[in-house]
Amino acid sequence: MNSAPHHDPTQALPPRGWLRAAVVAAFAILFVGAGVGFVAFLSQLRATEAVPAGKADGIVVLTGGSSRVSDAMELLAGGYGRRLLISGVHPTNAASDISRTLPDNQSLLQCCVDLDRSAVNTRSNAAETRRWARERGFKSLIVVTSNYHMPRAIVELSHAMPDVELIPFSVIGEKWRDEPWWTSGATLRLLLSEYAKYVAAEVRVRLADLGLELSPEVAEQITGSSPARKAAAN
Template identity: 80%
Template sequence: MSSQTDDTSPNGRAVRPRGRLRATVVAALALAFVAAAVGFVGFLSQLRGVEADPPHDADGIVVLTGGSSRVSDAMELLAAGYGKRLLISGVHPTNDAGDISRSVPDSRGLMSCCVDLDHSAVNTRSNAAGTRRWVRARGFKSLIVVTSNYHMPRAIVELSHAMPDVSLIPFAVVGDKWRDEPWWTSGATFRLLLSEYAKYVAAEVRVRLADVGLDLTSDLGEPAAAPHRPTTAQAN
């Protein structure tokens, strides 16, 4: 009487490969979860919990609209002499300097002399493109970046990719809600951070792939293409 091993039996052939496949998938998902969790912790470690004055002046200041008190904080930096001019990037198409002056009291004098508006931005990537055009037109070599603390990592990724030759100085705006309660106690804040982390990772991957593509082109002896430059944004 002949006997069959598990590997050669019909059940063995069907079950064992499936079991190995299932174990592989579970292990891959577990590793992906751990990597995402570690990355999220690293992302959170970049977020400032308090506002701090820039360490030194810069040629210009750019504020990316989309969060409370960003514009007013940028105006205060301009008034304090931290930059020569201010770019407000991502202004709604229907808003003008008068609307901003009404929303930010004591800014009328600055609005008329030292502030530029960019209405073209629709996301962070386009913020970077519009800022790059403004910086090049002004001949600036350093820039204070004003945006919310949770948005700053992605903003720096996009801006540094668009302007690798410009020194960027982050000024992270910390909202009242962030100060008043820990982020992990608020479902809305936690969801915001998860969403922003996903966008940050996507931006990092896209930028790195673009850089690798440029390097490969150069290695092949072909002229390196200029990095893709985004356009300015309103919904960050």
């Protein structure tokens, strides 16, 4: 009488089957990790504007979003900083162009506002802000930008200026106030794109801390940064 054939569980899947299972498991882990990270990213975003926790030596506003500059001017008028840097002004924008959009702040624009026309992305915003803060001897800054952009801005600024205290002031756009982000496809796409750039910035900064500095070209490809200029009059 022949005995039953021995079943080896290690042969349950052919080699290709094991490889396929490993790839699927890896993608599943990455997907879950990305989802958890996205939730953590969203938890950093303010839903309402709040008065800064305290005053600072200076104020920097990163251009590119609705009402960022006007909100920064209000902080300057309120005495929250001694000077304001508007970083990322388009080269064709003159001070008079900004003045026309802020008619109630002419005296402040003339005495206490500096324009940076060199920055073209968040990383160069940080570099120009560092130069400005060092020239002025500032040790604390209020950072003004949109709420969805704030996490990445703080990553770049804190890396460029580890010795400067950063106080975030998140600007909340009208769309964010009017409807939940998950009901708008455009807002969801914006958040997903910003989350990817935020993760890439975190990776680049951590590699730089280990002495592995990426070239500007590679860094721009990773973060999705573009050299497109942003107008300041908004």
